[in-house]
Amino acid sequence: GIQVEQSPPDLILQEGANSTLRCNFSDSVNNLQWFHQNPWGQLINLFYIPSGTKQNGRLSATTVATERYSLLYISSSQTTDSGVYFCAVEKNFNKFYFGSGTKLNVKP
Amino acid sequence: SQTIHQWPATLVQPVGSPLSLECTVEGTSNPNLYWYRQAAGRGLQLLFYSVGIGQISSEVPQNLSASRPQDRQFILSSKKLLLSDSGFYLCAWQGLQETQYFGPGTRLLVL
DSSP: OOOEEEEOSEEEEETTOOEEEEEEESSOOSEEEEEEEOTTOOEEEEEEOSSEEEEETTEEEEEEGGGTEEEEEEOSOOGGGOEEEEEEEEOSTTOEEEOOOEEEEEEO | OOEEEEEOSEEEEOTTOOEEEEEEEESOSSOEEEEEEEOTTSOEEEEEEEEETTEEEESSOSSEEEEEEETTEEEEEESSOOGGGOEEEEEEEEOGGGOEEEOOOEEEEEO
């Protein structure tokens, strides 16, 4: 299967700070998504971004498919941004591979 | 709009007992459906996926099985639970642009 590595594993921020989360993957992919898992376990899709750049409010993501990495930017972080951020990729046959996540703690 | 349901929300079962977790999707037809397991503090591991009724693909050999008796129903089962089956079980469906949407999950503790 595809190896997906996320960094950093843990991140502590002061409210209002900016951050960049990284996802590296070991093979070419057809599908890449970023998810946020809140403290209650609910996973919410943030971006579908197999290539290019997208923005949604304070969040944006960039995937450089040729270099096999994706970045998630969080600007002006809020306490509600806390949780775990996952990157997931799919090459074919509907098989999705998740990274181990970045656990973000935003302090007031 | 589409909604995905999972039940029960939490479950405590003794080792060796059977298991049945149910997932249903509303508001879409013939979705791709997925079962994942998340161990504490870890990422998600794909267990099974289904592209249609009766069509199940298994990713990890183990004592779990899955079935899809109806278009929008996906069931995860076990005949005899092991301690290592404890975890957070998530069902997901695949929508437009191949985006995955997750249910609220079932927390299973095997004692």
